[in-house]
Amino acid sequence: MPDNVRYLAEGPRVGIRHFTYEDGAEFTARARESKDLHQPWLFPPGSADAYAAYARRLIEDPTKAGFLVCERDGGGIAGFININNIVRGGFLCGALGYGAFAHAAGRGLMAEGLGLVVRYAFGKMGLHRLEINAQPQNAASIALARRCGFRLEGFSPDFIFIDGAWRDHERWAITTEMISSR
Numbered sequence: 001m002p003d004n005v006r007y008l009a010e011g012p013r014v015g016i017r018h019f020t021y022e023d024g025a026e027f028t029a030r031a032r033e034s035k036d037l038h039q040p041w042l043f044p045p046g047s048a049d050a051y052a053a054y055a056r057r058l059i060e061d062p063t064k065a066g067f068l069v070c071e072r073d074g075g076g077i078a079g080f081i082n083i084n085n086i087v088r089g090g091f092l093c094g095a096l097g098y099g100a101f102a103h104a105a106g107r108g109l110m111a112e113g114l115g116l117v118v119r120y121a122f123g124k125m126g127l128h129r130l131e132i133n134a135q136p137q138n139a140a141s142i143a144l145a146r147r148c149g150f151r152l153e154g155f156s157p158d159f160i161f162i163d164g165a166w167r168d169h170e171r172w173a174i175t176t177e178m179i180s181s182r
Contacts, residue, residue, distance in 0.1 A: 008120055013112055015069075017067065018065075028048065034105075036102075043163070044080070063084070064082060065086065069081060069104075079104055081117045084096075084097055094129075094131070096130055098114065111147050135167050136168060136170055151173060
């Protein structure tokens, strides 16, 4: 973990924090190690230049917020969760994208991290709704959405352009009311 960086929220095994430019070497190494896990679903940056551009968007664009899920034991990056397309006003919504790194996959760290991000988004960020759009064949992503309390709201054919083609997606969502009713 870069010097002087504190977690925004912590659980028993992970903490979440914002991206920094200093995370580039670890993030890109983990992305390269995790290529087989991620593709064909997502394509995180695997080079220093690609990471710098990616981090800049997450750090500087007010319609995005990027979070690293870090293991509290040692601070290593286990995965990432981004809130994209943040809309304020009457909508107060954002679209989530996420990925675990191979060394952390299947250990429940992303579920803990996603829970922290949801609470942070509904608390400090003042959002009301978060959405996840997952390709129907991406069983791990859908299982994470379900495990974290998101509800299936629909199916959108040809929804997002990924890896050279328009891909179908299931739409999952959670609202502040769903969290407060638990």
